[in-house]
Amino acid sequence: MERIPILKMGSYLLVSIQVDMHDRLALQLQDDLTGRIAATGARGVLIDISALEMVDSFIGRMLGNIAAMSRVLDASTVVVGMRPAVAITLVELGMELTGVRTALDVESGMALLSTSVDGG
Amino acid sequence: MATTTSREDFPLTSSEHIVIVRQAVRRRAVESGFSLVDQTKIVTAASELARNTLMHGGGGVAVVETLQNGTRTGVRLTFEDKGPGIPNVELAMRDGYSTGGGLGLGLSGAKRLSNEFSIETVPNNGTRVVIARWK
Numbered sequence: 399m400e401r402i403p404i405l406k407m408g409s410y411l412l413v414s415i416q417v418d419m420h421d422r423l424a425l426q427l428q429d430d431l432t433g434r435i436a437a438t439g440a441r442g443v444l445i446d447i448s449a450l451e452m453v454d455s456f457i458g459r460m461l462g463n464i465a466a467m468s469r470v471l472d473a474s475t476v477v478v479g480m481r482p483a484v485a486i487t488l489v490e491l492g493m494e495l496t497g498v499r500t501a502l503d504v505e506s507g508m509a510l511l512s513t514s515v516d517g518g
Numbered sequence: 519m520a521t522t523t524s525r526e527d528f529p530l531t532s533s534e535h536i537v538i539v540r541q542a543v544r545r546r547a548v549e550s551g552f553s554l555v556d557q558t559k560i561v562t563a564a565s566e567l568a569r570n571t572l573m574h575g576g577g578g579v580a581v582v583e584t585l586q587n588g589t590r591t592g593v594r595l596t597f598e599d600k601g602p603g604i605p606n607v608e609l610a611m612r613d614g615y616s617t618g619g620g621l622g623l624g625l626s627g628a629k630r631l632s633n634e635f636s637i638e639t640v641p642n643n644g645t646r647v648v649i650a651r652w653k
Contacts, residue, residue, distance in 0.1 A: 491627035
């Protein structure tokens with residue numbers, strides 16, 4: 399079955415979404431990630447969406463769910479690499495990704511995770 | 519008066535079909551010379567409406583058309599189902615109102631992302647939503 403790979407690096411989990419996700423694939427990722435956080439005791443999750451050409455309310459909700467679920471499992475989530483056109487559209491759609499931390503790129507996302515995990 | 523210069527029909531009976539419709543709309547928007555932001559807006563609106571057709575309408579069809587009105591080019595999308603219809607359209611158009619477990623941004627969000635928007639719904643007979651965006 400089709401799956402989005404989750405990479406483990408130290409105490410972090412890394413996901414880079416490189417395909418135009420259908421809804422079941424998005425739900426699968428949500429399930430896989432929460433399972434991996436629990437299994438590995440990961441402290442941070444970084445999700446790279448720089449390849450996504452659009453984020454609709456379904457994918458937006460999935461990102462929000464992942465952030466909320468990982469918080470409950472004592473891990474921080476940061477979403478990185480959103481394209482400007484996607485950000486403009488998402489806000490006009492009415493979705494502001496409340497509760498989801500974002501960073502411009504992978505590097506600043508990793509920096510954000512390490513301060514929130516090590517410093518908090 | 520706008521004339522249709524080309525038209526494609528797509529089934530909407532599974533979540534993979536939503537992806538196929540998104541990609542077709544993207545192609546049309548690129549061919550029509552839409553800016554990147556306008557492409558993203560109409561593709562996102564298409565995704566919301568296609569999902570409504572699938573989840574609330576029990577499946578249906580999407581029609582993707584390229585329009586010409588004088589020198590203006592546009593993309594028109596029609597989503598049609600034979601589902602239960604929407605009992606209260608005014609309520610369904612409100613941000614945050616949902617019966618499908620979603621966020622309730624589908625109709626209202628798609629309207630904000632389009633230049634033209636119309637909805638016709640008949641109880642027990644189905645719903646048709648038409649949107650257009652012009653370059």
